[in-house]
Amino acid sequence: MARRTDGDSVRKAQAGGAARDDLQSVAVIAATPRDAALLVSAEVAGAEISVICVGEGGKEDRAVLDRALDGAVRRGCRAVGSPVFLRGEGGDSREALVRELRELRPSWVRLTDPDPERVTYDPETGIPVHDEPPRLAAAALDALAAARTHQLESGVPVFVDCRRAAADEKLGAASASRYPRTANWLTEGFDGRLSAFLPSAAGVVRWFQPEAGRPEWQGPELLPGPRLMPGLSVVRDLHGFVHLLALRRTARKDGGDDVEIVHAAQYGTGRPLTPWHSLGSPNPGDRYKSREVGFPAAGFDRAGNFFVFVRNFGHSVSYRRQAPDGVWTTPWQHLRGQRVADDLVAVTTPQGEVELLARTRESGAVVRWYRSGPDGDWTEDRNVPFSPRPGSMAAGPEPGTVLFRDLLTNEPGIWWPGAPAPVPLGGSEGEGPLGGAPGVEVDGWAYTLLVRGGPGGMGVVGAYAEGRPDQGVWWNEAGASSPLTAAALRARTGMVTLASLTAGAQLAIAHRESRTGGFEFGSWYTA
Structure with a gap:
């Protein structure tokens, strides 16, 4: 399981150190860093953000996420630690997600849409056509299952918001x-x-x-x-x-x-x-x-x-x-x-x-x-x-x-x-x-x-x-x-x-x- 450190010390300094009781404990879970960046960008002041990505993505993807986290800190959020990347550890990604949630104990989880709308429909195959890669829905379903398991284990409610990727960002989360x-x-x-x-x-x-x-x-x-x-x-x-x-x-x-x-x-x-x-x-x-x-x-x-x-x-x-x-x-x-x-x-x-x-x-x-x-x-x-x-x-x-x-x-x-x-x-x-x-x-x-x-x-x-x-x-x-x-x-x-x-x-x-x-x-x- 990979954790990155570049950019993290800057965000910690801007955030002011220790966590505060008036911040939401939010875990952002997405397929790639670029997908996570879209969710991070929608967070308003008052969120304590941890990021978990199923895949590590490329260098530019990780840079996009770093910029999104820095922007969130400037809006009044707090970035907790560095993003976590699960791919490469082997084993089931749901099990890895559960382990991360046990450590983070978030009250709120942000995900992409597990059932995105189609853009068209192929009547010959009977399969909808989407403009979003299948990895987004798969990661959201894995994260939902992990959040459910964590809540059942801990006995503490975990509230989930699944966000459409194609939504107008200017209209709010x-x-x-x-x-x-x-x-x-x-x-x-x-x-x-x-x-x-x-x-x-x-x-x-x-x-x-x-x-x-x-x-x-x-x-x-x-x-x-x-x-x-x-x-x-x-x-x-x-x-x-x-x-x-x-x-x-x-x-x-x-x-x-x-x-x-x-x-x-x-x-x-x-x-x-x-x-x-x-x-x-x-x-x-x-x-x-x-x-x-x-x-x-x-x-x-x-x-x-x-x-x-x-x-x-x-x-x-x-x-x-x-x-x-x-x-x-x-x-x-x-x-x-x-x-x-x-x-x-x-x-x-x-x-x-x-x-x-x-x-x-x-x-x-x-x-x-x-x-x-x-x-x-x-x-x-x-x-x-x-x-x-x-x-x-x-x-x-x-x-x-x-x-x-x-x-x-x-x-x-x-x-x-x-x-x-x-x-x-x-x-x-x-x-x-x-x-x-x-x-x-x-x-x-x-x-x-x-x-x-x-x-x-x-x-x-x-x-x-x-x-x-x-x-x-x-x-x-x-x-x-x-x-x-x-x-x-x-x-x-x-x-x-x-x-x-x-x-x-x-x-x-x-x-x-x-x-x-x-x-x-x-x-x-x-x-």
């Missing part, structure tokens, strides 16, 4: 994620107790309150499950039960892997999940097509029907429906229309109907699908008046609304069907999706609370008069920075809770100081 960053990951059960769910290398991790309204939390605990990819959709049904959706990877007997959509539910806070149930794939039985499936979005209508949507291999939308009695009533159905990217968001309107919004693949605009009623056909609407930054759309806190960041300005905005234009919300700093909570009372008036990432990952909280975002939003720092967007929830008791993840990957909680007064929050504490 959140816009390059293969698996969308989980929004609205803090939920309330029917018993009033809160739970937080996040995806990790080894599966879903959960924190929960043993007693409603109390500051104590239990977790993180790894929920049993199959080999999931590092993404998660969290949806609450009409009864307060929590539903989780993810992608599962399974090995095929004839070689390669299948990727399918899976679903599990929590029917009681702190209780075990149901077994993960496979919903299959819109492109079943094809080892190449199933691997390119997008990430699922889902929602419940007023009758209790559960709709799951996903981008299929052809870049159209497919969906399945589960009836209120729990029976999946349809196989995967195809919604014809615009070709879409991975950004799918399901919202439930004030009338209780589920609608889908998706960012189009070619233009970056948004297309919407809706029904005229419970038994109506799906209709496509191409007149949605905004273009979002990739990875920024999320269901808004008020029924039927969608939050996003503008593609050109990065300013957050909100839109709902029927509105002639989106409402800008102010505050163009930060990246990633927004979240929020409706029905927050202040002096007898109802407000909607918003949360977003701000400068340097600092959490920012805003509020507007419920139903009137056009009257303006008042933004204030939340007092905690995080690699992920904070989550907000108003419990049935009126208590408002913010949840965040620290640089050290611990759950941090803050509560609103008054249940009817202003928007001041108490001190953050780790759960």
